[in-house]
Structure formats: C-alpha cells, structure tokens
Amino acid sequence: MRRGAPVLGGLAAWWLAGSAVLASQVSGxxxxxxxxxxxxxxxxxxxxxxxPTIAFDRGWTSVAARGTLLRYQSGHRDLHGxxxxxxxxxxxxxxxxxxxxxxxxxxxxSLPAFSHAFGAADLHLLTPHRGLWIGGSTGxxxxxxxxxxxxxxxxxxxVTAPAATLILTATYSAVGDTSYTDVVGAxxxxxxxxxxxxxxxxxxxxxxxxxxxxxxxxxSFALLRHLGVVLGAGRYPTxxxxxTIAGRYVTLGVHLGTPAPRPADPYRGVIDRYQPSADAPxxxxxxxxxxxxxxxxxxxxxxxxxxxxxxxxxxxxxxxxALTGSGGEFRAILAVSPGPHLLEIRVDGGPWLVPAGATPxxxxxxxxxxxxxxxx
Amino acid sequence: MTGRVFVxxxxxxxxxxxxxxxxxxxxxxxxxxxxxxxxxxxxxAGGLPIGPLIEKTLEGSAKGASPEAIRSAVRALAAxxxxxxxxxxxxxxxxxxNAGAVALRLGxxxxxxxxxxxxxxxxxxxxxxxxxxxxxARGVPADTAARVVLALATxxxxxxxxxRQRVDRDIDLGAAPIGSAIGALNSSGRAAxxxxxxxx
Numbered sequence: 001m002r003r004g005a006p007v008l009g010g011l012a013a014w015w016l017a018g019s020a021v022l023a024s025q026v027s028g029x030x031x032x033x034x035x036x037x038x039x040x041x042x043x044x045x046x047x048x049x050x051x052p053t054i055a056f057d058r059g060w061t062s063v064a065a066r067g068t069l070l071r072y073q074s075g076h077r078d079l080h081g082x083x084x085x086x087x088x089x090x091x092x093x094x095x096x097x098x099x100x101x102x103x104x105x106x107x108x109x110s111l112p113a114f115s116h117a118f119g120a121a122d123l124h125l126l127t128p129h130r131g132l133w134i135g136g137s138t139g140x141x142x143x144x145x146x147x148x149x150x151x152x153x154x155x156x157x158x159v160t161a162p163a164a165t166l167i168l169t170a171t172y173s174a175v176g177d178t179s180y181t182d183v184v185g186a187x188x189x190x191x192x193x194x195x196x197x198x199x200x201x202x203x204x205x206x207x208x209x210x211x212x213x214x215x216x217x218x219x220s221f222a223l224l225r226h227l228g229v230v231l232g233a234g235r236y237p238t239x240x241x242x243x244t245i246a247g248r249y250v251t252l253g254v255h256l257g258t259p260a261p262r263p264a265d266p267y268r269g270v271i272d273r274y275q276p277s278a279d280a281p282x283x284x285x286x287x288x289x290x291x292x293x294x295x296x297x298x299x300x301x302x303x304x305x306x307x308x309x310x311x312x313x314x315x316x317x318x319x320x321x322a323l324t325g326s327g328g329e330f331r332a333i334l335a336v337s338p339g340p341h342l343l344e345i346r347v348d349g350g351p352w353l354v355p356a357g358a359t360p361x362x363x364x365x366x367x368x369x370x371x372x373x374x375x376x
Numbered sequence: 377m378t379g380r381v382f383v384x385x386x387x388x389x390x391x392x393x394x395x396x397x398x399x400x401x402x403x404x405x406x407x408x409x410x411x412x413x414x415x416x417x418x419x420x421a422g423g424l425p426i427g428p429l430i431e432k433t434l435e436g437s438a439k440g441a442s443p444e445a446i447r448s449a450v451r452a453l454a455a456x457x458x459x460x461x462x463x464x465x466x467x468x469x470x471x472x473x474n475a476g477a478v479a480l481r482l483g484x485x486x487x488x489x490x491x492x493x494x495x496x497x498x499x500x501x502x503x504x505x506x507x508x509x510x511x512x513a514r515g516v517p518a519d520t521a522a523r524v525v526l527a528l529a530t531x532x533x534x535x536x537x538x539x540r541q542r543v544d545r546d547i548d549l550g551a552a553p554i555g556s557a558i559g560a561l562n563s564s565g566r567a568a569x570x571x572x573x574x575x576x
Contacts, residue, residue: 091520126523314431317400318438339475339502340509342435359513361482364432364449365441371478371513373506 028054031230033253046073049253061087080106088124098122098135104242116141116242118150130159141175141241150175150241164189173209178240180209193222203237210238210246220255228255285309285345287357289336289374296335297374301355303328306347313343313369320346338376342369400430404437411443412450419454424461425470428477429454456480463489464501475505482512488522495526 031051038044048071055064063085070078082104089097098121105115122135138151156169167186173179184201200215216234223229233250290298301309301323309330310320316334323330342361344352354360358370401409412433420426429450436446460476461468463486468476476489492504504525511521 091517091523093519094523312438314428314435317431318434337471337502338500338506339471340478340506359510361509361513363435363439364452365436365439365445367439369435371510373503373510375503376500 026054026056027257028052029255029257031253031255033230033251035249035251035253037247037249047071061085078106080104091126094125096124096126098124098133100137102137102139114141114143114242116150118241122154130157132157148176152241173241175241178208180206180211180240182237195220195222199234201237209240212237212246214246226257228257229253230255285347285353285355287343287345287355287370287372289372293333296333298331298333299323299336300329300331301345303330303347308348309345311343311345312352314341315343336374338374341372341374343372344369401433404433405443407443408433408437408446411447415447415450415454419457422458424454424457425473427470428457428474452481453477459486460489462486464493468493469500469502471502472500472505475502475509479505479509479512482509483518484508484512484522485518488518488526491522492526 029052031049031053033049033051034046035049036044036046049068050070051066051068053064053066055062063083065083066081068078068080070080072078082102084100084102086098086100089099100120100122101118102120103115103117105113107113116139118137118139120135120137122133124133125131133156134154136151136153138149141148141150150173152171152173154169154171156167158165158167165188168184169186170181170183172181180203182201182203184199186199187197189196196217196219198215198217200213202213203209203211205211214235214237216232216236218230218232220228220230230253231251232253235248236246238246285304286302288300290300299311301311303309305328307326309323309325311323311332312318312320315336321332321334323332325331342363343358345355346352354368354370358372360368361371363369412429416426416429416433419429432450432453433446436449441449456477457473459480460473463480464472464476479489480486488508489505492501492508496504508521508525511525512518
C-alpha cells in the first residue's frame with residue numbers, strides 16, 4: 001500500500017509548468033494478454049485483458065494512469081483504473097523527499113466498486129549506485145458503502161549495476177483490524193532485447209492478512225522497437241488495502257509501446273528546476289547546434305529581426321563569422337568538437353550577446369559568454 | 377639508433393610552444409603575446425594542452441582586455457588544466473582536460489572529477505564534464521550537478537529511478553509488479569470472493 005491525496009493539485013501544477021518539454025516525455029503502452037489464473041480456494045479461469053497505460057515523466061516527476069478491461073472465460077467483464085503521481089524535491093545534500101499520490105477504483109458486474117486514495121512521503125538517501133529510503137503512506141479505502149483507512153510504513157534499499165538492479169523492501173501495512181509485514185526483493189536484468197524481472201517476497205507477520213512466500217517472474221523480448229512479447233508466471237499475495245486476494249497465474253502478452261524518456265532526461269529535469277542566472281540569455285535570438293556531418297556542424301540562429309548575424313567563439317578563434325540566411329533564420333557550417341564551448345552572437349553589428357540556447361557564464365574579462373555543450 | 381632519432385627530432389622541434397601556433401596569434405597585440413608567452417611555454421613544457429590557452433588569449437584580445445588581465449586568465453586556466461589532469465589522470469585527452477578545467481573553474485570539486493573518471497574508466501568525458509559545467513552555470517549546486525552527471529556516466533540513478541518508478545507503478549496500478557494483465561487480474565480477486573467456487 002502506497003501513495004496519497006491532497007498533493008495532486010500541487011504535483012500537477014509543478015509538472016505542467018514544464019509543458020514545453022512535455023511531448024518528448026510522454027510514453028504510452030498497450031498490453032494485450034491472455035492468462036490463466038487460479039485464486040486461492042477457487043477454480044482457475046482464463047481471461048483476456050486490454051490494458052492501456054500513459055505515463056508522463058519530467059525529470060524527477062512522474063505521473064501515470066492505467067485502465068484495464070478484462071473479459072473472463074465466463075463472459076463477465078471487469079473495469080479497473082488507477083493513477084499514480086510521484087515527485088522528488090530538489091536535493092538536500094544526498095537526500096531527496098518524494099511525495100506521491102496513488103488513487104484507483106475498480107468495478108465488477110453490479111458489485112459495489114472498490115476504491116482507494118493514498119498519500120505517501122518517502123525520504124531517500126541517494127548515491128550513484130545505491131540508496132536507501134524510509135517512508136509511509138495513508139489514505140481511505142472504500143468498498144461500496146463500507147469505508148476504511150489504510151496506512152503503511154516502508155524501509156527500502158536498492159543497488160544498481162550496469163546490467164541489473166536490485167531492490168529490497170520491508171513494509172508494514174494495516175487496514176481496519178488487519179495488519180501484516182512483507183519483506184520483498186525485486187530485480188531487473190536486461191541484455192540486448194531480453195529483459196528479466198523477478199520478485200520474491202514473504203509475509204513474515206500477519207494478523208488477518210495471511211502468511212506465506214510468493215514470487216513472480218517475467219521474461220520479455222523486444223521484437224521491434226515498439227513491439228514485444230511477455231511471458232510471466234507466479235504467485236502474488238492478498239492485498240487487503242485494495243481488496244484483492246492471493247492467486248497464481250500464467251500469462252502471455254503482447255506489449256505495444258512508445259519509448260520511455262531517454263537517459264539524458266534527468267539532466268534536463270534538474271536544470272529545469274533551477275532558475276537561470278540573473279543575466280539571462282537574450283530571448284530575441286536563439287541558437288541551435290546540429291549533428292556532426294562531414295563538413296562540420298550546422299549552427300542555426302533565429303532572430304526576431306535583423307539582416308546580419310555574426311557568431312564568434314573558441315571554435316572560431318574568437319573571430320566573427322558571418323552567418324548566411326534571411327527572414328530571421330541564419331546558419332553556418334563550422335567545425336565544432338564535442339564538449340563545452342563558449343560563444344557569442346551579434347545582430348546588425350550591435351553588442352555581442354548570449355543567445356537563448358546557451359548558458360550565460362561570467363568570463364575573466366568582466367563580461368559574459370554563452371556556454372554550450374556539443375554532443376558526441 | 378632510436379636515441380639518435382630522438383635527438384634529431386628534438387633539434388628540429390620549435391624552440392617554444394608559442395612558435396607552434398604563430399598564425400593563431402598573429403592578430404594579437406605584441407604586448408599580449410609577450411604577456412602570455414611564458415605561461416603557454418610553461419604549460420607546454422608540463423605536457424598540458426595549449427589550445428585552450430591560446431583560445432583564452434584570443435578571447436581576451438577580442439574583448440579588448442588588458443595584457444595583464446589576459447595573462448591572469450591564461451595563468452588561471454593553465455592551473456585549472458593541471459588540476460584537471462591530476463583529477464582525471466595523465467591519460468586524459470586534451471578535450472577532457474579542457475572540459476575538466478572549465479568545470480573546475482565553475483566550482484566543481486576535484487574529487488567529483490576523479491569520481492567521474494572512476495565511473496567511466498573508458499570512453500570520453502568531454503560531454504559529461506560539459507554537462508556538469510552547464511548545470512553549475514545554470515545555478516544547480518555543485519554537489520547536485522555532480523550527482524546527476526555521475527548518473528549520466530553510469531546511468532545508475534536513472535536506471536534506478538526508471539526501474540523504481542516502474543515497479544511502483546506496476547504495484548500501485550495493479551498490485552503485481554509484473555505485467556499489465558497480471559495487475560488487472562489482481563484487481564478482480566474480490567470478484568471471485570463474491571462467487572465462491574465459481575469461475576469469475
């Protein structure tokens with residue numbers, strides 16, 4: 001059980017503030033699956049599922065929503081929807097605070113709907129290869145007219161290596177007069193087109209929540225960039241905070257999806273959290289550096305007005321280079337090596353300026369220059 | 377024989393580093409050239425790349441700085457290049473040393489450069505170091521910037537966060553962390569409770 005409620009507005013506002021980069025950080029998936037499942041004490045059943053998921057990631061903030069339409073062998077259908085939002089505060093030394101919201105509801109036939117809305121806060125100790133967190137969550141649950149209140153405390157640690165990530169958690173959960181403690185280890189290993197996920201857990205202490213060992217594993221193979229197949233099997237425990245019971249399953253599915261945000265996103269996300277220095281770039285001129293070609297890199301400058309644009313920087317030996325173009329768009333092909341570079345532009349012979357797209361830095365001569373980082 | 381070749385090559389070599397790049401500094405005032413020549417020659421003798429020093433000289437000259445200010449800037453950059461080499465290692469490329477010097481001058485701790493080298497023992501550091509500089513120039517605290525760049529170098533944090541977010545999503549969106557269909561099936565467990573003994 002995790003995640004909470006009143007922070008949703010704040011999370012949404014913070015996240016939407018960065019909507020300029022929204023498009024590049026939206027990922028969507030659609031899973032089609034066929035499964036055989038046996039709930040504890042019940043007969044097994046086959047089921048077909050259709051599960052769309054959409055996720056928005058912006059640096060340290062993530063919002064995801066998922067819906068499921070499930071059709072059983074009997075012809076009965078089940079609808080399920082949920083949303084999860086999570087964001088991290090700026091770092092305080094090696095520490096970050098994560099606040100999150102988890103809300104969901106489901107309905108089967110004419111039975112009363114089950115719903116939950118949890119708020120959560122976790123304090124993380126982060127290092128490049130390992131970390132630790134402690135936190136908790138609380139919030140209401142409802143099954144028709146019957147309301148309850150759930151809460152949890154969690155302690156977790158993780159370690160990562162180039163090919164694998166391991167997470168170990170211990171969670172105490174309680175709802176009504178039921179309480180239990182789970183110890184769970186999860187891992188992910190990826191090699192080429194293959195990805196193996198696993199989870200092994202034990203309910204070591206329980207009052208009304210059952211006890212036992214459970215585990216799941218899935219193996220996925222990427223047929224194409226946006227198409228993969230997934231084979232999974234395992235056993236999962238009862239979750240009284242969501243009204244589910246333990247079961248075993250085998251499932252085979254097809255996964256369609258757009259790619260998740262690129263690894264460089266944390267970098268963009270972090271810089272977006274901080275305001276530029278007081279001497280901000282000139283918005284009237286914007287600079288872009290194109291990919292490397294045989295002749296060099298194309299440097300493009302857009303200006304609101306002006307007939308002549310010049311550029312100088314360390315890669316021109318600080319000699320002005322006139323860009324060609326008109327109608328506000330100017331360009332030049334120049335040899336620019338990967339790494340950091342300093343530059344300036346000027347329009348119609350005016351003062352040298354730092355254009356948007358470059359970061360202003362103080363030079364050693366009482367002025368400013370624009371810093372760009374050229375990729376490999 | 378080899379020793380003789382080295383002697384001949386040494387005799388043929390330019391007397392100073394300054395002489396190696398006369399064309400790049402042709403348009404620089406003589407007073408500026410005189411001010412920076414000892415610094416550049418000293419750096420060259422120490423095995424440091426002189427390209428960034430020449431470029432700093434040209435920048436100062438283009439911006440109309442005094443010879444003293446230019447010499448001071450070039451000297452500080454030479455010192456930073458030396459610090460960068462100590463942190464990044466003697467096998468570092470000139471581009472890495474320049475990028476490291478820029479990062480140091482913007483406030484990056486030397487230890488973070490060494491950690492970055494340790495995290496990426498092979499492969500160029502020019503872009504990660506450039507990113508580190510960019511982050512700090514944008515106002516990100518040095519320690520936070522270093523942490524992000526280390527994550528970029530190893531994809532550790534990113535991999536962790538991506539995985540953790542996925543695990544959280546899968547657990548919170550469907551109770552089981554593996555497979556969307558599995559999560560959906562979990563949510564239907566209560567249906568079986570309502571119809572004991574029957575298929576859902």
